Amino acid sequence: GEARGLEPEADATLLRIAQEALANVRKHARASRVALTLTYLDDSTRLDVRDDGVGFAPELVRRARNGWPAGGFGLTSMRERLESHGGTLTIESSPGAGTTIVAALPQAPTSPASDALRGRTRIRAKTGIP
Numbered sequence: 001g002e003a004r005g006l007e008p009e010a011d012a013t014l015l016r017i018a019q020e021a022l023a024n025v026r027k028h029a030r031a032s033r034v035a036l037t038l039t040y041l042d043d044s045t046r047l048d049v050r051d052d053g054v055g056f057a058p059e060l061v062r063r064a065r066n067g068w069p070a071g072g073f074g075l076t077s078m079r080e081r082l083e084s085h086g087g088t089l090t091i092e093s094s095p096g097a098g099t100t101i102v103a104a105l106p107q108a109p110t111s112p113a114s115d116a117l118r119g120r121t122r123i124r125a126k127t128g129i130p
Contacts, residue, residue: 001040010105013085014038014047017103020074021049029053029099044087047103055098058091078103 006014018036025034031053039046078101079089086106093099 001042004040004045006045006105007108009085010045010108013081013087013105014045014103016081017047017078017089017101018049020078021101021103024074025049025051025053025099028056031098042107044104044106046105048100049103050098050100052098055093055095057095058093 022034022036025031029051031051034049034051037048037050039048075089075091082089082103082105088102088104090102090104091099092102
């Protein structure tokens with residue numbers, strides 16, 4: 001989609017989600033590659049973080065929504081942060097098959113400040129994991 005400016009809270013939310021997802025890749029995935037994609041849809045903005053790591057069973061995280069039995073609060077805090085802004089978090093993973101985290105925020109009505117940011121470009125980054 002065409003790049004558009006986001007409200008500062010939406011920018012901050014997606015930044016924090018990206019940071020936490022990358023921290024999880026570094027700590028848990030044993031991945032050699034990770035890709036981040038920011039996509040502008042008609043009704044939402046979506047951040048995808050995809051790795052080629054060891055994966056896990058997402059249903060275990062869903063069952064332990066508070067994160068504690070799963071060993072941490074990263075996925076739970078990502079979900080709660082998104083839900084507080086009307087967004088959603090989708091986790092696609094299976095043991096041995098890597099993981100994809102999809103963070104979606106609904107398109108909010110634009111303000112004059114966000115209209116000025118419409119010139120931003122779509123971001124796609126790939127990086128190797130040391």
